[in-house]
Amino acid sequence: MEIIRVEDLNFKYADGKQALKNINFSLEEGEMLCLCGPTGSGKSTLLRLLKRELSPRGEKSGNIFISGRRQDDLSDREAATDVGFVFQRPDMQIVTDKVWHELAFGLENLGVGQDEIRRRVCEIAGYFGMESWFERSTDSLSGGQKQLLNLASVMVMQPKLLILDEPVSQLDPIAASDFIATIGKLCREFGISIIAAEQRLEELIPASDKLLAISDGEIAAFGETRECVGTLISNEIFSSSMPASAKIYMNLTGSYKEESTERGKERTGAASDGSATAGFAELPLSVGEGRRFLSEYIKKHECAPEVVKAVDFAKAPEAPEDAKTSEHMKRSELAKTPEDALEFREVYLKYERNGRDILRALSFKVGKGEIFCILGGNGAGKSTAVCAAAGLFKPYSGKIKVFGKDIRDYRGQELYRSCVAMLPQDVQTVFVSDDYNGRHPYDLSGGEQQLAALEIVLKTEPKLLLLDEPTKGLDAGLAQSLRKRLKELAAGGVTIVIVSHDVEFAASTADRCAFLFNGEVVSVSDAGEFFTGNYFYTTAYNRITRGILKKF
């Protein structure tokens, strides 16, 4: 059964901006639709229009059918329960103070009886594995738990269609992939239809059945996921955000279409999806599929892995981590000069007297003009480390040296005067002025806010720039411009320390990387070496090529 059908949807904001043009698509029950598009392409507007209560003000034409009925004809109760909506920021959509109360909130609004609420709330908490934090206050949860709570408190209303607006962009990769696995499970096990918009598509694309790509308010592609990825991979705007497997396939086989139709002919018997998709069945999307494709390709063409690697690199749009430019090499050389921009020497730090150590014997050095990236899981102490380097937390043992001088010897504002600057994780804390280049900073999209905050921070002309999770909520295009900006700065002699979960960004930006675990540095090495050496904590590209194109 068709759960949603959108016909000729046009939307113009009250200020005259045309946000959506001729949107047509439909989704079957139990299908997952991945919505992608660059920042400002109208994704959020489209998603909000699908949920009646959230429809923005403006001029709308065309029809939206939910389960075969016009959206406007639904009763208030149906509109609230049948379509669930999860927003981007985990913190701000939580309404009440306790986990169990948040779960009950929607049902309370519908006037459901006490016993029925109790049954449904407990059932959902059990299903999502929330027993251990069921009675806790919502304030004490981690980001991943908060977002899971938001999902659960929508699911408790038993929606038929679930709409997610960049649900994992504020989460770390592990929490993000857990979240995507959970929605995939809901889709498969309960037949709930899902529409999810996201910037990072590496994991969402393999999980989804259909894909809808929009740019500038118009549909760029819509259809079966594989088919769409096949068309989008050669599209300038979308190619960089497509999964690594598909990119490798593209690089190796040249034109996607020729190869695939040729292969499709060979294997018509094997392709059981029906004749229409037979030609696309070959395109690998997940890491597993990518590995299978790569080893088959090598076997079939009987060429050495080195040759394949060379072919792959030659066509890659942005050079992967081990193709270092000469400028890169120069900076690595520079990094070997005796003066360090930042040095941690056996730093111990904790928040409370009897609390646990957040940093324990943390030691590392960052050379002048280097881009240094600290990676690690949640609670490894990454943010604490940069805040300590910015003088916001004081270690109880050990030494932090900034440009060779003990951080405690910087008096008053000396440390922040053209010396150290930090871009915090929550960039909204940077905005005190209501005006950024003629616009209010809160009117910018998440990714644009990130870049705006960076520019504001750079006004202090720092020599050492500390960045805490700078790629949160950035799409592939903006990540690219951030990377460019950072490299420019580094070329101009600014030392950059990045703390991030984002392995892909770190791999393409950093000179050296460190892995932080439980408050100490476990390994430090050049970026290329670092990511080929790691097994779990590495880029999708490395996970695909590991053992096939590279040793280990």
Added chain:
Amino acid sequence: MKPIEKYNPAVLFLYFLLLASIAMFATNPVMVGIAFAAMNLTAVSYTRDGLGRAYLFFFVIFILTSLANPIFSHNGVTVLLVVNDNPITLEAVLYGVMTGIMILSVLLLFRVFGTLMTSDRLLYIFGRAFPKLGLLLSMTLRFVPLFGRQRRKIENTQRTLGLYKNENAIDNIKGKLSVLSAMTTWGLENGIVTADSMSARGYGIKRTRTSFSMFRFERSDAVMLTLIIISCGFIFLGIAMDRLKTDFYPRMQLPPFSLYAIMCYVIYAGLAFLPLAAKIRDRIIQRKVFGQE
């Protein structure tokens, strides 16, 4: 009997309310003594954190109330001394001391009440009576810590950006003001998301919301509630019929020791020591089940 905090909040609330009113109305040295002993022990066993400092404050209150009475009230026949032509009588001093002890007991009782009646328990009680107020309270409890954290984050960030530059008072005030203004913008902007999240989940589509709570009213709650009401009723009846009254003026009498009065004392002691007894019983059972630590 289960641990006192496991009872339904309504039962707890009524218990504290009735106990506090008996403690305040019964001007009977025996009952004041019972309350004082019970509340001290209960406060020590339930609210050990910061109790020392609280006692310091209570002691000051005690001294003030005990002194105030003989200074302002000159009734009584036993004159101890005369100050400025005003007699200070033994009866007034004794009455003052008793009032002081009574107030001390009630303050300790409120301390225990504050510890046991956590926000979610209060919410349960008021949410039932006033659903809108209940939700507002819950949202407030959610956003107060959230705002506090955001303010600290903004302050930290702005510090690294060179706010509070010269570290003088005026710059400090200016800095605080701009943090406050940033907080306001942040709150308003992000409040929109909260409002969206509420309306997406059907807030406002029905006039009468349910006020859901995880607390249940069990059989043991009913039993306890009945017990509390009956015993308090018995004591209140005694107070109303002047069976427990002790006069201090013009001459102090001994507290009444009729059968009714003695029954009242026993019942009152049972009530006042209830939380402590529940705790001790729980300890013993825990030890039986899980063995010595």
